Amino acid sequence: MTKCVRFTHFVACNILGCYVTISVIVYGALLFAYHAEVQEKQKRQIDNTIYLLIQQIKGSSVTSLGSTDLSLDDSGLFFEVCHQLDREGVKGIFLQSADHYTPILDHINKETSALETWVYPFSARNQSMRLSAYVSNDKVWRVFIHRLLWYMGLLFIQTAIIYLLLYYFVVRGLGMAVSGIQQELSQMNLDDPKRLYGNAKFLRFLEYQWILNGMNKIIHGLAASRRELSELNSQLEEKVAQKTQSLEEKNMTLVQLNKKLYTLANTDSLTQVYNRTRFDLLFREHVAMAEHKETYLSLLLIDLDNFKRVNDQFGHQVGDHVLYVTAKLLESVVMNDGIVARWGGEEFAVLLPHIAIDQAQHIAETLRQHLEEASFDDPAIHITMSVGVSQLLLGESGMSLLKRTDAAMYQAKNTGRNQVIVDTGPDEKGIS
Numbered sequence: 173m174t175k176c177v178r179f180t181h182f183v184a185c186n187i188l189g190c191y192v193t194i195s196v197i198v199y200g201a202l203l204f205a206y207h208a209e210v211q212e213k214q215k216r217q218i219d220n221t222i223y224l225l226i227q228q229i230k231g232s233s234v235t236s237l238g239s240t241d242l243s244l245d246d247s248g249l250f251f252e253v254c255h256q257l258d259r260e261g262v263k264g265i266f267l268q269s270a271d272h273y274t275p276i277l278d279h280i281n282k283e284t285s286a287l288e289t290w291v292y293p294f295s296a297r298n299q300s301m302r303l304s305a306y307v308s309n310d311k312v313w314r315v316f317i318h319r320l321l322w323y324m325g326l327l328f329i330q331t332a333i334i335y336l337l338l339y340y341f342v343v344r345g346l347g348m349a350v351s352g353i354q355q356e357l358s359q360m361n362l363d364d365p366k367r368l369y370g371n372a373k374f375l376r377f378l379e380y381q382w383i384l385n386g387m388n389k390i391i392h393g394l395a396a397s398r399r400e401l402s403e404l405n406s407q408l409e410e411k412v413a414q415k416t417q418s419l420e421e422k423n424m425t426l427v428q429l430n431k432k433l434y435t436l437a438n439t440d441s442l443t444q445v446y447n448r449t450r451f452d453l454l455f456r457e458h459v460a461m462a463e464h465k466e467t468y469l470s471l472l473l474i475d476l477d478n479f480k481r482v483n484d485q486f487g488h489q490v491g492d493h494v495l496y497v498t499a500k501l502l503e504s505v506v507m508n509d510g511i512v513a514r515w516g517g518e519e520f521a522v523l524l525p526h527i528a529i530d531q532a533q534h535i536a537e538t539l540r541q542h543l544e545e546a547s548f549d550d551p552a553i554h555i556t557m558s559v560g561v562s563q564l565l566l567g568e569s570g571m572s573l574l575k576r577t578d579a580a581m582y583q584a585k586n587t588g589r590n591q592v593i594v595d596t597g598p599d600e601k602g603i604s
């Protein structure tokens with residue numbers, strides 16, 4: 173808005189400048205004409221004065237204006253006219269004969285006798301003389317300057333009125349022109365831009381149309397860019413979503429593979445119970461925990477009896493199946509009370525945290541009975557187990573526990589198989 177006002181000033185100043193220049197020229201011409209008119213008027217006035225004076229003094233009628241013929245006899249009259257004109261402020265007085273043109277002003281103010289001396293040469297020649305006079309420049313200039321001031325005042329007032337009118341109409345016009353656009357812009361929706369029409373009153377001005385066209389171009393350009401940007405954005409979002417989905421799928425696959433890897437690393441592939449590596453780790457952890465918290469920890473080591481015969485008699489595949497069924501049987505009996513692992517070959521280990529040796533013995537006996545009674549695909553298959561049972565003693569190492577349990581298991585093997593041998597400590601051993 174400030175810029176508009178400055179522009180208004182610019183326009184107003186230019187128009188006013190032209191107006192003032194033209195006015196000065198017009199007023200100058202008027203003044204020039206007036207000057208000539210004043211001079212003419214003054215001349216007529218002087219002539220009139222001279223005429224009246226002569227009439228008054230001479231008492232006779234004079235026919236011509238502007239010049240007065242005087243005879244020598246009128247020399248007295250002549251002096252009186254001269255003095256009277258002098259009093260009126262007439263500066264230039266000329267005495268003119270047929271061949272002579274003499275300014276006599278200076279002589280008027282001198283002694284009358286001197287003037288008479290000066291005039292007499294004319295009278296001696298007995299010529300008629302013509303008296304001419306003009307008004308002093310000072311008087312003309314006074315009138316002229318008065319008129320000039322008057323014109324200047326008039327010019328000033330006109331300029332001020334025009335300036336105010338211009339200012340009012342231009343500012344108001346610009347305001348109205350802009351407010352039309354402003355209103356349309358405030359309701360503009362860049363997703364579906366309408367064409368700007370502005371204020372209809374100002375459409376006949378080219379500049380206004382140029383501005384509107386320019387703005388319409390910019391707005392439509394903006395809307396097009398916005399649409400492109402939005403399309404690119406949605407494409408980008410789609411791509412990101414696709415990538416994310418693919419990454420999630422890969423991640424899922426990775427998690428599953430990781431799980432598989434973990435299972436493979438920790439599980440025996442045939443029996444699907446923990447393998448020896450995993451069991452060793454769990455065994456160390458539970459021994460440490462039991463020592464630390466002083467809780468029970470019992471261990472069963474199981475060896476299938478005469479398993480070689482099963483292999484030899486029914487084949488390795490059947491042997492494998494028997495191993496698998498045995499592992500499932502162990503798991504079903506132990507459930508969450510312990511950890512079942514394949515110790516190696518046809519041997520299994522069962523770790524029983526928080527379980528004392530009596531209960532461990534009971535579990536071992538249950539296992540033994542279940543396997544003894546178990547039936548396989550071929551009814552001819554009959555399998556039993558020898559079990560060694562022991563409990564971690566206070567201050568005992570894991571290795572010692574293993575050795576004692578292993579020894580108990582071998583004892584069960586060597587003393588008839590299909591039995592449970594309990595190792596309660598360094599001194600005592602029990603058979604069930």
Ligand SMILES: Nc1nc2c(ncn2[C@@H]2O[C@H](COP(=O)(O)OP(=O)(O)OP(=O)(O)O)[C@@H](O)[C@H]2O)c(=O)[nH]1
Pocket residue numbers: 442475476477478479480481483487488489490491492495516517518585
């Ligand atoms: N089918 C099969 N057989 C196995 C597997 N691992 C070990 N064996 C067999 O288990 C048998 C173990 O035989 P031995 O060490 O003589 O023991 P045993 O025949 O059970 O005799 P005792 O232990 O003295 O009662 C061998 O024949 C091995 O081949 C296995 O994963 N699958």
